[in-house]
Amino acid sequence: MLVIDTSFPAIGFNERCGEPVQQVILHYTAAPFASSLRTLTQDGVSAHYLVPDPEEPSYRAAGYDELRAFRLVEESQRAWHAGVSHWDGRDNLNSRSIGIELANLARDDAGVFTFPAYAEEQIEVLTALLRDIVSRYPQIEPVGILGHSDVAYGRKSDPGPRLPWWRLHEAGIGAWFDETTRAMYQRRFCVGLPPEVELERAFQRYGYAPAKNRQGFEQRTRAFQMHFRPRDYCGFLDAETCAILYALNEKYRGL
Template identity: 50%
Template sequence: MGPLTINYTAYRSPTFNKRVRFIVLHYTAINFEASVKALSGNTSSHYLVPRLDDESYKASGYSGMQVFNLVDENDRAWHAGASTWANRTNLNDTSIGIEVVNLASDDNGVFTFPDYEDAQVEALIQLTSNILSRYPDVSPKNVVAHSDIAPTRKSDPGPAFPWKRLADAGVGAWYDEDTKTRYERQFNDQGVPQQSDILNALQQYGYSTAPASTADGYKALIRAFQMHFRPSDYSGKLDAETAAVLYALNDKY
């Protein structure tokens, strides 16, 4: 028997889809130089978006916005950790991870969330729009925060991340204001839904409700949702506006 011949072109099965189902956004909480080192160690990400005013970025010889591709999109990057979204777990297997340099900090539970640079946001819009054009299975609500998929462990990319600006550019999900206002009026008049109803609605949107087995876990889950969709108050306490945003999202998606 001679060498094996493989014909890659004669017949191609139509029953397949892309590996990538999600885009997960993070902040690094460290500067550019430290981010490159960290993402070359025990963690990794497909992309790194620097910050132009970062002195370590300038010291590395860069000027202007350059996005760094650290891991090929066809390969798994180790950015998500233990994670769940839309009934899928271990999202490293099915996602593209994007790290954004931002010096957010956690001082014994007291968080500081700096704003993102305009150049970073514009770069993110271009990058994610390009990714979405190549992976049509990534629906708007599958563009997620690390905190969405791991709410008890993570806070990134934080409440300063401009989710609405990305959604207005066609990246990710956002609610309709009129629908949210209608629900908010209803919940102010009649009271917010019961916790069981809120959990059902969160699960419908994509969140894992497993953390809600404890009071602290439920608070972390609400906080994660608020950081993404109601960043003006992310205390983790359910109120009429938070519930209204959730129900408006489920009406839309």
């Protein structure tokens, strides 16, 4: 059962000004529960929800005997979680998204990332929370369930490659490709990848922001791979990655 705790409201937020919710953006906190809660309830940065790790010591020390989702900002309000962001041709996703932070001790040591696994119960609570959200916002399409790295690929890596996106899809949440379509495109691309200008259009068609240079192209590829090919997210655009992209566009973009 999904338990929503409203004991820690954040401050300093305003109404959405009529913007309909179109996306849900998932993050990791890169910090324990206690410090994450302090950070996310201060004026200037927050998310609508925080989902703790039930095994993390500061959560247990807080006296909770069951895992719950903490609502920090009302969904009718704009939370400051996405920052400079872009999806599907539009910027400023704070105005039309719901942000969910997952307590996780991911680290970035001078560009060397460590991505710990998410707790099983944490994923179960996240799944229940997402189901609840999409049931109330039918305009949120599968391609609107996103990671922070999808919408800000030049500067963010959360929620990282350890989030089981395929399991969320199996639970009826978010996008995933059809394996037979992926295999068909991969056979085609094994003899040669599409021209770069066509690949750029394909990424933008799915929703990603344009890549301004080679570094941006690789960062976007890495973000895409963390979401849809998490066993290898080196940022190199190979036949399998291209095939997944084209399979997704065929399934969700009608192309």
